Amino acid sequence: MGRYVLRRLLIMIPTLFAISVASFIIIQLPPGDYVSTLIAQYAAQGDQLDQARIAALEQRYGVNQPVYVQYWKWITNIVLHQDFGQSFAWKKPVSELLADRLPLTIGLSVATLVFIWVVAFPIGVYSALRQYSVGDYVVTMIGFIGLATPNFLIALVLMYLGMTYFGTGAGGLLSPEWQGAAWNLGKVLDLLGHLWVPLIVWGTAGTAGMIRILRANLLDEVRKPYVVAARARGVSEVKLTLKYPLRVALNPFFSTIGWVLAGLISADAIVSQVLNLDTTGPLLLGALRSQDMYLAGSIVLIGATLTVIGTLISDLLLGWLDPRVRLARR
Numbered sequence: 001m002g003r004y005v006l007r008r009l010l011i012m013i014p015t016l017f018a019i020s021v022a023s024f025i026i027i028q029l030p031p032g033d034y035v036s037t038l039i040a041q042y043a044a045q046g047d048q049l050d051q052a053r054i055a056a057l058e059q060r061y062g063v064n065q066p067v068y069v070q071y072w073k074w075i076t077n078i079v080l081h082q083d084f085g086q087s088f089a090w091k092k093p094v095s096e097l098l099a100d101r102l103p104l105t106i107g108l109s110v111a112t113l114v115f116i117w118v119v120a121f122p123i124g125v126y127s128a129l130r131q132y133s134v135g136d137y138v139v140t141m142i143g144f145i146g147l148a149t150p151n152f153l154i155a156l157v158l159m160y161l162g163m164t165y166f167g168t169g170a171g172g173l174l175s176p177e178w179q180g181a182a183w184n185l186g187k188v189l190d191l192l193g194h195l196w197v198p199l200i201v202w203g204t205a206g207t208a209g210m211i212r213i214l215r216a217n218l219l220d221e222v223r224k225p226y227v228v229a230a231r232a233r234g235v236s237e238v239k240l241t242l243k244y245p246l247r248v249a250l251n252p253f254f255s256t257i258g259w260v261l262a263g264l265i266s267a268d269a270i271v272s273q274v275l276n277l278d279t280t281g282p283l284l285l286g287a288l289r290s291q292d293m294y295l296a297g298s299i300v301l302i303g304a305t306l307t308v309i310g311t312l313i314s315d316l317l318l319g320w321l322d323p324r325v326r327l328a329r330r
Contacts, residue, residue, distance in 0.1 A: 019305060035063050082095050088290065117253060125214070210256070
């Protein structure tokens with residue numbers, strides 16, 4: 001297992017380097033540079049940027065230096081000082097904007113992952129063990145509807161139901177009277193009263209897909225010779241299912257962590273806008289529309305890095321769960 005972990009860690013190094021280069025290229029794509037863009041913005045407002053500040057910004061970003069020097073300054077500022085640059089549109093440091101949006105995005109995404117696992121696991125097992133039963137057909141139909149329906153449409157329907165029958169506000173995670181209030185039991189209950197809408201919206205497609213994957217994997221495993229042989233020896237169905245086929249069929253639950261961690265950053269921009277959620281999805285969408293490239297490049301960099309980290313975690317969990325994964329090269 002130690003060699004397997006070391007091999008995966010070594011693979012991460014060139015991957016992260018390639019990701020950082022690609023993110024820097026995104027930042028460099030628009031014409032001009034950060035300093036010239038800032039000077040033009042001030043000039044359009046009838047103002048003038050101080051020469052000392054211009055010199056400081058040129059030194060900070062290496063504007064008049066070769067591209068590789070600019071890249072080195074950018075990546076070292078991020079690694080050593082957590083300095084992702086300045087946002088054009090927000091006129092704030094990118095790190096400050098990310099610090100405002102990341103906690104909510106991470107909390108919602110982790111809660112959605114737990115929701116997907118809790119719902120998909122029992123339904124997927126039932127659907128596989130009761131193949132072609134009425135319950136299997138009902139679950140399959142609901143799953144296909146969940147996969148086919150756009151998330152933003154589900155969000156609109158749930159917002160309407162929440163307002164009509166549960167008295168929750170139209171979007172957001174807190175009622176207006178709790179905005180800016182100190183945390184207490186009432187605020188927590190109000191948050192929970194709003195939280196179910198984004199959880200169901202984000203979790204619908206993931207749950208439906210996970211049910212189908214778990215059902216297919218489990219059906220494939222229970223027909224293999226080792227299961228037939230164990231059944232012939234008189235092993236009980238419950239013990240047989242839980243000890244061997246289900247363990248192998250659970251691989252997709254761990255292999256999906258990679259894209260879930262990427263979703264922590266990118267989120268679903270359209271759904272977040274419909275539900276009025278302050279996640280990083282709308283922030284990335286706005287940055288791309290306004291060509292706020294330091295903000296957009298930083299979000300892309302963090303999202304891609306989390307994908308690599310999530311893939312590493314998935315590989316390690318799969319190697320621990322299924323020895324065939326970590327011993328494949330042998």
